[in-house]
Amino acid sequence: MNRLTIPQGTFDLARFPEDPRDPLRAWDAADAYLLRHLADPGTGPVGLAGAVAVLGDRWGALTTALAGHRPVQITDSSLARRATLANLARNGLDADTARLLSSRDTPPDRIDVLLVRVPKSLAFLEDQLHRIAPAVHPGTVVIGTGMVKEIHTSTLKLFERIIGPTRTSLAVGKARLIFCAPDPALPPAPSPWPRRYALPADVGPASGRTVVNHAGIFCADRLDIGTRFFLKHLPVPEGSARVVDLGCGNGVLGLSAAIAAPGAHITFTDESYGAVASAEETFGESAPKGASADFLVGDGLDGLAPGSVDLVLNNPPFHSHLATTGATARRMFTGARTSLRQGGELWVVGNRHLSYHTHLRRIFGNCVTVAGDPKFVVLRAVKR
C-alpha cells in the first residue's frame, strides 16, 4: 500500500490483489497530474459540476480521490474494479459513492465531466469513445491523462475524430494531459468493434472457425503465434471432462476443446469483461450445437470449486499495465492446482525464456515438455 497526497486529500491506495512484495504503486504521475489540474483554480475547470465519468482508471486512484463527486467508473478490468472497491473502503468511503460500470455495460445517458486515463490499447480507446460519445454534449469537460510514452499522435487523432478538437498540455513529470472540446457537428458513428477473423487451416479442431474479438483484448486482430502453437498440441479432453480455458481472451483454446470433445463442459474465465464477452460470442458462433459452457469474469480460477476440474488450458499473461510481471502466471498455476482433481492436468504454453517449467515443478512437483519450437514450449503438469 502507498500514500497519495494531492489537493483532494491524502489517500492510501493499493493494487489488486495486494502483494506486499509488489513494488508497483496504485497510481502514477498521470493520475496525480490530472487530479492536481482539476483542483487548480488557475487552470482547471471551474468546479466539477454534474455527472462525472472516469474511463480506464487503472487501480481506482482517480475514482477514490474524486469520490466526493460520486463518479461513474467505466473499466474493462475486473481487477481494477476490485482495486477500486478496496481503495474506497481503505479510505473510509462507502462502495456506493462510485457507480462501477464495465466496458460492456451501457454508458450513462449524460456526462458533464469525462476523465479518460489513456489505455494501453488504442482500439479499446476507440471503442469506448464511440460508446460514450452520445452522452457528451457541447458543455462537457473532456480531459485525458497519460504518461508521455502512452500518448501518440494517433491517440489525439482518435479524440479529435470521435469527440472534437483536441490539444495537449506541457509534460509534467513525464505525464501529459489531453484537452478535448466536444463538437456537436460531428456525426455519431458506431464502434467498428467487435471484429471477427477466421482461424487458419492448420490449427487442429478449430481450423477455419470464426473468433469474435472485442476491442483491446489480447490479439484482437490476428491469432497470436504462441496460441497458434498451443492449438496444434492441445490434448483431446475425455468425453465429459470439465475443462477451464484460463485467461480465455477470445476463447479460442476452449473452442478447440469443445469441438474436439463435444460432451465436455468448458468454463471460460478472464479478468477482462471484453475478453469474456468475446469468448461467449465466439462460442455462440463457432462451437458445435449442444456444446456446454459457462463464462466467468474474475481473477484466475475464482469461483471454481477446489478439486472440480479435469483439465486447465492456459496461455498466461506476462504484461500488466506495461510492467512485466510473472506474478499473475504463478498465481494462475497455484490456482489451477487447487481447482484440479487428483490426476487432473494443467497445460501451459509460454515463451521459452519465461521458464514456466521451474514454477510448475515447484507448484506441482512435476512438469513435462509436450512440444517445443525455438520460441515456445507447451508444458504439462499433473496434480498428484
Ligand SMILES: C[S@@+](CC[C@H](N)C(=O)[O-])C[C@H]1O[C@@H](n2cnc3c(N)ncnc32)[C@H](O)[C@@H]1O
Ligand atoms: C496471453 S492472453 C491469452 C488469451 C487466449 N487464451 C489466447 O491464448 O489467445 C492472457 C489472458 O489472461 C487474462 N488475464 C490477465 N490477468 C488475469 C487474471 N488475474 N485472471 C484471469 N485472467 C487474466 C488477460 O486478460 C488475457 O486475456
